[in-house]
Structure formats: structure tokens, C-alpha cells
Amino acid sequence: MAEEQFFQMFLEKIRESISRLKPIDLQDSFFRTAYLSKWNPFQESTPPNGAIVACDGSFGESSFSGGLVVIVARAIAHIYSVKQGSVTRVLEVDTKADYRLQGRAIFMKTLELRVLRNAIEKTLREYGEAFGVFDGSLYLTFLHHEDRLKRVSWIFEKYVEELTSLLRLAEKGVKIVGVSKDSDINYLRAKIIASVLAKLCGESNGLVIRGRSLKKLLKDFKDKYWDKLEESCLFLKELEQDFSDEGLYSELVTEPGFTTPLALAPHTIFLSGESKAKGWYDTNFRKRIERDSDLSGVLKRLDEYFSSTPIALTYWKPPGVSVVYRLDVPASLLGYRGECGNLSEDVFLEEEEYLSAMRNIVSMLNWMRQGPYVVYPLVQVDSIAKLDRNLYKTAYEPAIVEELRRRGFRVNPRKRKIRDLLLRGY
16 A cells, blocks of 8 residues: 555656656757767778787675675676687686775776786787777776875775776777766767857857866856857757766767767866866865875875876767767877876867777777677676676675684674565565
């Protein structure tokens, strides 16, 4: 009876909530021409030289009364010989136990990056060339809060170090690409819209406002240039909806290809209070952590990361696929040589040199498609890396409990877990 009441209340609320959203017809968008100007049709397919390295990972977690937490992460990389058809595995498991442990997701990502790097280095020794495919983003974003960074510095430093190591390999010509299955960012859309609005306002220096938040862009332009925007009503409603780059191009384009690569500036410069920063080294955030000796290791790793070339963002639509995928590509692979830390804004890499290099990378990704699987090597490692919840509860967690007790810890499950077990059976 209660469930029926809940469901009826749910139906009323969901209808009310969705009624407040108005779908945007992107085919009739004020910015449609600008969006499509960044699309590069392309569908060629070329096998990579050497071997393909695909990596993925997963993690499990056990929490006990008193704040004791144990993390278990595992990652696997497959090395596929393109000519021989053979597969070699590189796998690793890592664990961490502590009280009030934070940084769990970073812990798993660090392990994945380390396994990928080890597998690439092994591939280079054995095959001479490698094409590394990572499941996820290679662009560094993090919570810019000093206390939070101190709590996770034990793993954050290692995470940034591994990211930097991969960027250094890319600077030597090793192809490494991050592929995201789902992405909610709108960096590309914000860059395009800001450029269009700047032209409407008669600004000659390109961007008027630096930013990635569409709502903030709209507010800034309304505050400073609204009297110049005679056609404001044409795009006002569209800018109020924060749909992602991925959703935009999945709906807008029909032919295979990719968007013009966008070199991403440090995430830090887009934060509130950093509007005057000319790059990473000029940010207020860096100045603050430079004064904190507890964060000296974090600062060192961040400086190393930002001394590398930036990540270039692009969206890729493979042949025969209805949606686009986000790609993170080290800009050095496209021929870009500038340091990420010196960028004061996101920059389109529109020269033919960059586009040609991007076509080369996309052609190899097109070759990796097999049946319904867009990047088949990632599908294979994902199926193995996934740590099944039931397996974790029946095999991994009992081993954790046994070892803790053997070491003299009093191990009691958290009260919430006991309640769920008694009431729900899990």
C-alpha cells in the first residue's frame, strides 16, 4: 500500500519537474553554424604500428565501526600485437587501510595510470611502438581546497606524478588517448559561444569573458554588453540550459569525424577569484599553497604537470555510430609545443598540422571498432577489471576482516550495514 502511494507521488513530482524544462532544437540553434564549423568529417581506418595497450580498473571498499576503511583497487592492461594477434596481460592490485581514509577514487585512478605506463614501457621494449588507450580522462581537475588536498596528499601526489609520466611519454611520440564513455562537460561549447558573443559585441580581441560556465558567461555579457546584443532573444533560452558537448554533437552531426582539438588551459584559472591570472604560475591558488609547507610535495607535482604540454579535447564520432565520444589527447602528439601552465585560456588547434595529426590518431581508433564495440580493446579489459560486488563481499572482504583481526583490530561492521543486512538481506 505504501509503495503505491510513493509511486503516485513520484509520478506527480516527476511530471512537474520535467515540465519546467524546455527542449532546445539544436538544428535551429542560433549557434548551429559555429558549432558545425568545428566539425571535421573523417572516416578512414588505419591499423596502428607495434601494439595496442588498453587499460581499465575498478575498486572495492570496506568500512568498519570507528572510522576504519580499507580500499582494494585492481587494474589490468592488455597488450595487443597488431601483426601477431597475440595478447599479453599486465595486472596489479593495491590496497590501503587507515582511519577516515579519503581519496579513494584517486587511489584507483593512480593504479590504472601506473599499470598503463608500465604496460606501455613494456610494449616499447618488445615492439618498438605503442598506442595506449585509457578508459577515462587525462585532464587534471581537482577540488581546490587546501585542507582537502592535505587529507588526500598521500595519493594525490602519486596521481599527478603518473599523469605527468604519461604526458612525458607522449612528448617522445608515444600515442596515448583517454576515451570517456560519458562526459558532462561543456568546455567546447562555452568556448564557441564566447567567441560568437564577442563578435556580436564588436570586440576585436576575440574573447571578452574567459570562462566555461555558460550561466556565468551569459550573466557577464548581459551585465556589460546587453545593449549591444539586438538578437539576444534568439539565444537567451539556449544559454540557460547547460547540456554537454557530448549531447550537442551527438544530436547535431550525422557523419563520422571529430571536432577541432581544443587545448585545455589549467582548470585553476577558471575558478572564482582567478579571472586576472595569466596562467597556472600566476594564480592566487598557487600562491596560497606555496606558502604552506604541508603542501610542498603537492606544489612540486603540480608544477611538473603544468610544465608539460596540455591535453587537447576533441569529440569523435566513429563510422556507423550514432553518438560521439570524448577524447583526451596530449597536445604534443598533434605537434603543439607550449606548456600547459602558460595558457591563459583554452585554445583551438586549427592549423592543418594539428588537424592532420588528429586524423592519424582517429584513423587508428576507427580501426579498433569491432561490431557494436567502439574501442574493442577497452571492452575486453573492462570485463576483466570489473570487481563484482558479490565476489568482493564473499571473498575479498572476509580476507580483509580475517587479517585485521589477526593483527589485533576489533572489527565490527557499521550500524547501517547491519540494518541493511537485517532488513534488506544485503
